[in-house]
Amino acid sequence: MGPQEILLAEPRGFCAGVDRAIDIVEHALAKFGAPIYVRHEIVHNTFVVNDLKSKGAIFIEDLAEVPPGATLVFSAHGVSKAVKQEADARGFHVFDATCPLVNKVHMEVAKLSREGYEFIMIGHKGHPEVEGTMGQVDRGIHLVEEVSDVARVHPGQTERLAVVTQTTLSVDDAAEIMEAVKQRFPSIRQPKQQDICYATQNRQDAVKMLSRDVDVVIVVGSPTSSNSNRLAELARKLGVDSYMVDNADELQPQWLEGKSRIGLTAGASAPDVLVQEVIARLKSFGALAVRRMEGIQETVKFPLPKGLKA
Template identity: 55%
Template sequence: MQVVLAQPRGFCAGVTRAIEIVERVLERHGAPVYVFHEIVHNQWVVNDLRSRGAVFVDTLAHLPAGSQVVFSAHGVSAAVVAQAQHLGLHSVDATCPLVNKVHQQAQRFVRQGRTLLMIGHAGHEEVVGTMGQAGAPVHLVSQVGDVAALNLPTGKPLAYVTQTTLSLDDTRDIIAALHARYPDIVGPEVDDICYATQNRQVAVRALAAQVDLVLVVGARNSSNSNRLREVAAHDGVPAHLVQDASDIRPEWLRAPALDTLRVGVTAGASTPEVLVQEVVAALRQRHAGPVVQLAGVREDTRFRLPVQLAVPVV
């Protein structure tokens, strides 16, 4: 077996920033620190922070006044922000700056008097947060077929924004369908798909071209990890999402006759490298062989912490 690693893979700058925010709040204020929703979609990360005093909640209603609460990297609605203030909570916003950029674009389109559409998956925290930040009703489009079913008010110009973690191919097809039906619709000046999503999807496509099987390390509820699996499968390679090494099935690893099985490994933007290395170790334990890392984009993006956390406690 040859194991081939995609580059880039794993943590992006927004995830790194969100986790550090929770760590800094714990360092400054001690446990418990409440986190509204999973800080990122990875159970290993969530469990690690929980072991250090983070408490993950899906409602703010019963938190004690004066509590420290961190909003997740996916962003929250304006109503959640207002509720935290009303309850006397001390909130720190860990929303990814690239998700915040989508919020701001949505608000600009609404201020321009446009009817707003959002391309995204219903119920995903980022979509809920963005629609709740727009300041006006938002029409959700999740797939190409939804475009034909739209019943939009007449006489108002249209605009769209997109969830940052979608498949580039799916987004492109939905946007094309929107332009075909509504030729005057406008979107952001640049893609809302974030650099990390784009880089990882380009990398997994390059990986799929060179291997017999792709394993994507990521949580089942991670949108960007699921999209990586879909991109690889779309290119005709068997692809599976694994949360950790225990999810690997022996039947996936049958080598072609008289040949070496080439297994590609990548990871979603919320997946720590430790899980990738555990998967690699498990593969090599079953079938020893070389590990090769493909050349790819080297990411050096860093996002600033919120002002109140920028200086570490001495």
């Protein structure tokens, strides 16, 4: 027997930081014309990046690829101080699409660093957000990816030590690592509000609720998207089969065999058009009804930078 009902997680899909980042590139294209250069994928979603490429955005990793005097946008994940300084030195016209919640972590690191603090950062090695945050200081920031890493950290001193996290981690995993950090460094300074962002938390909470009621969870998101990967992982941890798809074409009918209720969610960088296409494909596999879960209504909005407002 195939699927009978699709249960939609609430909230799912775009967060305020992603919305703003995409808006910045679109406004820059409208105001200054193509090409607009973007350092790194503006958000980690294949569809969004390809859509912006078709409108005249050029995605680069190395600022050497950008011609002098060009307009450059920093991705939502943020950049190191060195990248900012290089962009200034090369005279680019820069718009910073760093998520304000990532920026908050950057400012905290910069401020505490001036007060002589070293840092433990909980995050995924190689993720651009982690590179950006760690690049706010020249030294004294130590990355831990899992509990076992905590014992291997040797800060220069422990009098002034603070902990920060990537904004898109698994809330539960991060809490476990944080516990280990506090046990090893009892006087460590923690952020007043956790660094994991509201959207990450809300989407994970929604998957926890969803997983109680469904036989399989489909997450719409790209392989590079940290927060999307965490959603699929979370459902699996809760004992539900879970698959991540970049688009409807990746859905496999055999995933749904013997499953009557399908949970559907989307990472914070996945646009709703992809969710709608997945729903249409699931209906073609036999799903009859779509029901929305009750969930938090997000009202967060972030303004565009000066010089781009409509």
